[in-house]
Amino acid sequence: APDSVIIPGSHGIVRFSSDEGESLAGFQIKWTAVDGDPTYVNPTVDPGPFGCDKDIYYNGAGTIQTPGFDPSGHYKDNTTCVWRIFGPEGYNIKLHFNDFGTEMSHQCKYDSLKIYDGPSASDELIATICGNRLPHEEWSKTNNMMVVFTSDKVYHDIGFRAVFTAVKPNDHQVTDIAACTGTPTVLTATSGTILSDLYDGVTEYPNNLNCQWKINAPVGKVITLWFNAFEAESTENCNYDYLSVYDGKNSYGLLMDKLCGMVYPEKMTSETNHMYIQFISDETAGGFGFNLTYTIEDPLPSCQDSEFRCRDTHCIAYSKVCNGHDDCGDGSDELVCGNDGVCGRPAIKPIESNTRIVGGREAIPNSWPWQISMKHYGRHNCGGSIIHPQWVVTASHCVEDNRNLDHLTIEAGKHHEKKDDPHQQIRRVTKILMHESYDSDLIDNDITLFKLDKPFILNEYVDIVCLPEVVVADGANCMVTGWGDTKNTSGAGLLKQALLPIVNVDKCNSTDYLDGDATDNMLCAGYDQGGIDSCQGDSGGPFVCKSGTKWDLQGIVSWGNGCAEEKSPGAYTKVINYIQWIQEMVASHP
Structure with a gap:
């Protein structure tokens, strides 16, 4: 048996670990509290396997x-x-x-x-x-x-x-005194700004807040609330710190949304002439708060589900979108189309045979010209796809924890993740449009649009991908590209590609596979035996399927259980479910 051990402090931890090999009798330890010895010298603490414990x-x-x-x-x-x-x-x-x-x-x-x-x-x-x-x-x-x-x-x-x-x-006492103490602030001006306490975009808001605002508009008007910046403590179901927005005079009105974390819409518009806003914080960690503006305006004409809202807000039949004719009168119905005869046709022919991302086979440089690298603080964070010279589509989960535009850049024409490339173009992001129904727990509606500060110059190295016009069939082989993790295989730091088959959604949701976690807004793709997959760092990137002579963006890399694991196909945002949303977002943000 080992010698007795003296612990010089008043606390000790005993850890026991076993592996999958041989099992023995184990151990029994007796401990006793003793008076400390002032002459005792603390033993050298085991620094742990990494030398820093x-x-x-x-x-x-x-x-x-x-x-x-x-x-x-x-x-x-x-x-x-x-x-x-x-x-x-x-x-x-x-x-x-x-x-x-x-x-x-x-x-x-x-x-x-x-x-x-x-x-x-x-x-x-x-x-x-x-x-x-x-x-x-x-x-x-x-x-x-x-x-x-x-x-x-x-x-x-x-x-x-x-x-x-x-x-x-x-x-440890909170010295900040909240400017709001539970009595609503009534706002009646035609526009205004609403800030959380101490808001400067950096400083955390105080604890234990109960802030309320009531916006009253004249009869026949509606209220639009614009989100310029927002961050609150992120928790499941937003139970601790949260902003609630109601369509009505008080909290008995229709709850429009309850927000926390950094997941928030571009705007909310009431149906009545009243809006009630409440912000609650608890006694622990928070965020920098929020900067909101509101406007009182005439209600927009309502469009039917079968109609498209033009940039000037009038409605046309959705069947007229992308028909080659300017039915809106401002061109907004012909901005993002999958049948323009130009998109999805790489000038540099890609490899179309079976290669892998996890496994490290690199793509031919610039053969997937719509692939972009989203960088935070100069480091690759996610992928994305160019769908219009000034617009990129990616996954919402890539920006749900960091929507700071100051440190976000988009790089196209890339082959190397970290090195400069001769044909690269760099743009900044001026607007992030996260899908208003994105669910960070289910990772559902995992799609976000970036508007860029200026259009990309389209050429043989930088080009746009097509949006799909039909649903891709089960079993079809499609290509995913990215700079993600290669699990210690070759190809790290270079753009890689993998050909993956579409998995039937019922099979994907079976108990042995994703066990019901794939929603109707997702595609599944991968091999039963695993070994080839997208992985960490590929998120937001393109999953494209060939349709005739063009490539369609059928999916956006979203999530998976591990990387290239057996019976664990990757889940991809089903882009065809969002075509009208994409087109209307681009049309309404000239």
Whole structure:
């Protein structure tokens, strides 16, 4: 048996792990609390497999950081670091961030920093953080805190540097006084701005808010609420911090939407001449709040489901859209069409045989000229497709956690993920139009449009893809392209492609496959045996099927259970369900 172990502090954790091999008798441990020995020297703490685990017995403020932290550098791949901070009895631990940057992902499922209220992962999880915004201070409720940093092997950022301090509980008091205290602010002007408390686009709003606004318009008018910026604490069902918008005088009116996180529409329009808005925050983490404007206006003429709304808002029969004739009178019905005789025809012939993304076979440079790279802070985040010289379509989940236009660029004419290419063109995004029914939990309606600051110059290296006119058949072979994870195979950093068969939706939703998670707005594609698939980093990119001599954008890379796993086909946004939505969005945003 091993020798006895003396733990110099008042806490200890015993971990037992076993693999799939041989099993033995196990162990029994007896523990006893003893008086401390003032002459005892703390043993060297096992730094863990990555050399960065550390137990900290508090004797003054200190700093923790990712290994080798450098504001101009980046952290290592495949790293896990654990810091356990043991504070004095009667104190809490405060963690203040000086620098922070990790890969951004939905629910921080790739790179993340987790903070626990205690010395183990079984204690309450205080926060899970990722992205590039500097987090607010985090506080423990006990005298201990555990901080866990995890990175994968795909994308990385600068890491973090934070200062920990032990403070008395009564030092943690909210000093911000809310400007709204539960009494509604009544707005009657023809237009105006609504801001959350302390709004500047950076500072977090205060805790425990109950803010209310009532907008009253003259009879016969309606109210349109425009979302310029929005961020609140993101939770399932928006149960903690949320903005509710009602069509009516109060909360008994029709609930138009309940919003949290960074998923929000471009605008909402009432059907009555009243709108009631309420913002609630709880006692914990939040976001920077919101900047809204409202306008009072005449109601738009209603269009039937079988009609198309032109740019000047009048309606025409949808059958007249893309018929080669300007039926709207302003050309807005002929902007994005799949039958223009130009789209979806690469000047550089692509390989059409079976190749793989997970597996690393690269595409012929510029043979998929509609493929773009969406970059946040100069790093590839997602793919997308050019559908009009000034418009790109991608997946909503690519921007649900970061809609900051200042750090978003779109690059076309690319073959290398990180290196410059001779024919590349770079554009900025001026507008993000997320589908108003996007569901981040189901990943349903996973489609977003980007309007660019100026059109791409179309040539043999940069061109547009066709929108589909018919549903692709089960079993058809279609091509997915991207710069995503290749799972340690060749081709990393180069544009790759994979030919995948369409999987029947009933089979896809069977228990052995996606078990009912694929909605009517999704296509499934992949092989029963796995091995070939799109993967992390391909999200938002094109899934194209050949129709005669042209390629149609039948799908948008959306989600999957792992990458290239057996009986786990990838799920793709079913683009044909959104053709009219795309056309009307482009038409209404000249």
